[in-house]
Amino acid sequence: MNPIKKFLFELQETSFLIFYAFVRLFRKPRYIAESIRQMDEIGVGSLPIILLTGFFTGAVLTLQSFDTLASYGGQNETGRLVAYTLVRELGPVLTALMVAGRIGSAISAELGAMVVSQQIDAMRALGTDPYRKLVAPRVIALILMLPLLTVAADLFGIIGGGVVANGLFGLDYNVFITSARNGIATEDIIGGVIKPLFFGLIVGSVSCYKGLSTKGGTVGVGRSTTSAVVVSSIVVIIADFFLARALQHLLD
């Protein structure tokens, strides 16, 4: 198969997977307990790394931009820069990338291992639809958890920025927080929460597709895990541009 054909084929199959998973949400049986378990794993489980990522991203933003801002006499606006950058861009994208690395790999490895050990076949043979039982709960959990994680990352990023601004550069906390509040409008926050909904869908569907289409034994599991992370990260970054453009159009 040539690369273009292969790409179109994978796009088609991933779209079908999303379609199947969603159509099945409207009919019984639904696996609510399984969805909640996945939310715990994806949401609560990812919280520590997301908080660390957010905190240090905010911290390094302040560290790198404070001197530049100060040379224009704009050091009091550090909070605005940090909050604006995090809420609109870095929060959603970095959270999605971290989750793609942690959860995307886990999903495709788990599903891939189930394919090679015939567990998916066994599940179908026992009358359970894998899209319903495995794909839908994971995709739903990702879509619901990613915005929440993003908000947590944003918050910790602003805290991180404030701590560095105060600790290293002696900027007052009040000044930092006031400028941060002035920097972001409601639209920014809405936009920053809409994006991760799509990122959750991307990470979930790509990882599930890669996992379920695993071929070739344990080597294949490794291969599909790698490509799940790579493909979902790249698609997240590409989609981010188009989403940002669309949201600019809709909200501003």
Place this chain on the structure above:
Amino acid sequence: MLNLFKRKSKDTESSPREVHIAKDFLDPFFEASRALPAIEFRNVYLAFDDKVVLDNVSFKVRQGETKIILGRSGSGKSTLIRLVLGLLKPDQGEILIDGEDITYLTEAEMMDVREKIGMVFQEGALFDSLPVYDNVAYRLHENKLPEDMVEDQVRQMLAFVDLEDAIDKMPAELSGGMRRRVGIARALVGDPRIVLFDEPTAGLDPPTARTICELAIKLRDIRDASSIFVTHEMKNLEYLCSEYAIVDDEGNVVLEDEGERMCIINTEVIMLHEGKIIFSGKDEQLRASEDKYIQRFLSGKIEVE
């Protein structure tokens, strides 16, 4: 009732099974349902890319019959079994289960057909994340049966495969033979009328392999299930074609050798070679066959030109 398992010699007195058969045939509905084959393949053709896997394959599995499918690895045996379950669809031809054409059923419609079928996978294919109990109970849990009924059935099934002690273990803690037996228990829950075995004895030690064949014999003769038994081991063929299970006077299940008193008529052999059926018939006919490939397969010398 299907407990203790003893071997008896040929010269025991009359078996209660013959009475059963006579009674069954008096029932008018019995014969009507008997007329339809449990599984039927009609000119099935399947290819992956340009590799032909099954080429014009036709056969029937009658109700209560066991079909042994012989063939070398890669001859399309496992694929054939996946077709029965609808995990794959044929490129051409039809597949019928109990007279119903399943070839064009959707995945959702297939789920009802799969209720009738139990499948034993090559390596067991147990769900790693669930303990033995939940594995065996899987189908019942999915059907939302009350837990006390589930537990009854699971314990009964695990007793059937003689693994009651392993009920709380995780699949990773079990040996290969135990996993296979749990796989059998899981397939048999809900009393399916059709059971498919995909190389259930591959890689097992001879006594364990024998135990699994005994389970297949009991299934055929006591539970009257139709089955396809895919294998490449001649020992399995020998067991399945020469022994039968009956319930003796004390209610125990015993195995007897085929002989003067009873002859096994409900087990046939099909041999696949490069996607084609090259033999179909009784084991005696297989052994008597003059086909060079079959002779070499039986003797183990299969380096055919």
